[in-house]
Amino acid sequence: MMQFTVLTLFPEMFAPLQESILKRAQEAGLVKILFVNFRDYATSKHKNVDDVPYGGGAGMLLKPEPIFAAIRDLPPPCGRRRVILMSPQGDVFRQEKVREWSEQEELVFICGHYEGFDERIRELADEEVSIGDYVLTGGELAAMVMIDAVVRFIPGVLGEDTSAEEDSHSSSLLEYPQYTRPSDFEGRQVPKILLSGHHAMIKRWRRKESLRRTFLRRPDLVKAVTFRVDDYPLLEELSLEHEAIAEWQDLWKHLCPQPKRRRRSSHNTEGKQCSESHLQEVGVLELDE
Numbered sequence: 001m002m003q004f005t006v007l008t009l010f011p012e013m014f015a016p017l018q019e020s021i022l023k024r025a026q027e028a029g030l031v032k033i034l035f036v037n038f039r040d041y042a043t044s045k046h047k048n049v050d051d052v053p054y055g056g057g058a059g060m061l062l063k064p065e066p067i068f069a070a071i072r073d074l075p076p077p078c079g080r081r082r083v084i085l086m087s088p089q090g091d092v093f094r095q096e097k098v099r100e101w102s103e104q105e106e107l108v109f110i111c112g113h114y115e116g117f118d119e120r121i122r123e124l125a126d127e128e129v130s131i132g133d134y135v136l137t138g139g140e141l142a143a144m145v146m147i148d149a150v151v152r153f154i155p156g157v158l159g160e161d162t163s164a165e166e167d168s169h170s171s172s173l174l175e176y177p178q179y180t181r182p183s184d185f186e187g188r189q190v191p192k193i194l195l196s197g198h199h200a201m202i203k204r205w206r207r208k209e210s211l212r213r214t215f216l217r218r219p220d221l222v223k224a225v226t227f228r229v230d231d232y233p234l235l236e237e238l239s240l241e242h243e244a245i246a247e248w249q250d251l252w253k254h255l256c257p258q259p260k261r262r263r264r265s266s267h268n269t270e271g272k273q274c275s276e277s278h279l280q281e282v283g284v285l286e287l288d289e
């Protein structure tokens with residue numbers, strides 16, 4: 001059971017987490033999401049949670065006292081707990097972080113609103129994280145994005161045989177194109193290979209299309225890809241199909257199959273000369289370099 005605790009002035013904004021897969025995960029007891037409205041920890045008679053900035057300037061900032069009080073009032077952690085602050089100034093949230101957080105027993109999210117936080121609130125957080133380079137009216141939507149990504153990574157949430165570990169971002173490659181019926185939709189055909197039932201060829205096609213998409217759409221991800229030896233022929237084909245991919249050739253030339261070094265065979269202990277026909281069977285590759 002993984003617990004999420006959200007400190008927010010607007011718990012009603014989290015209604016979308018009560019639908020679909022996140023609803024099922026909570027009903028199945030895999031996940032619990034608690035909300036703490038830190039306005040309940042405001043001590044002034046008007047329950048103020050914000051105030052004007054020292055030094056002047058437009059807008060209001062969240063005061064430290066209610067958020068400090070709310071964090072101090074949390075029950076002692078049941079295990080590993082991470083306190084997270086969402087802000088446009090944080091480290092960008094990536095799948096690697098999802099994997100790391102999925103190993104915690106509890107995640108606590110502090111959602112800011114108004115123009116921002118009093119700087120002293122930052123010391124409550126273990127991490128400051130951003131979902132991307134844009135500004136939101138509050139941290140709530142960012143927290144929902146992160147909760148969704150972590151919940152779907154918890155074993156059992158997606159179902160029995162579907163593993164989030166197999167997802168495109170685990171391999172740093174984009175997903176290959178997928179199709180369902182009909183095989184001909186208004187003249188648009190599903191690639192023939194996918195109808196062939198030839199599983200090895202389908203696997204090869206999918207790997208090639210994942211590579212193609214990653215190079216063409218997300219060149220920034222390419223440096224994180226671990227190429228396999230059997231990617232070599234796929235990459236060479238893609239180089240011929242796209243000049244833009246050919247420019248990356250230095251990345252995979254080390255995977256070029258080397259011609260096998262001829263060595264004395266264990267069946268040829270007398271050191272006899274190998275016949276011409278045997279050498280042909282071994283298949284000497286002719287390669288550049």
Ligand code: 4H6
Nearest residue numbers: 087088112114116130131132136138139
């Ligand atoms: C901290 C500081 C996260 C949090 C300021 C939060 C974008 C992201 C917020 C603010 C967020 C993100 C308050 C500044 C409203 C703008 C909440 N915006 N803001 N990219 N906003 O993850 O005014």
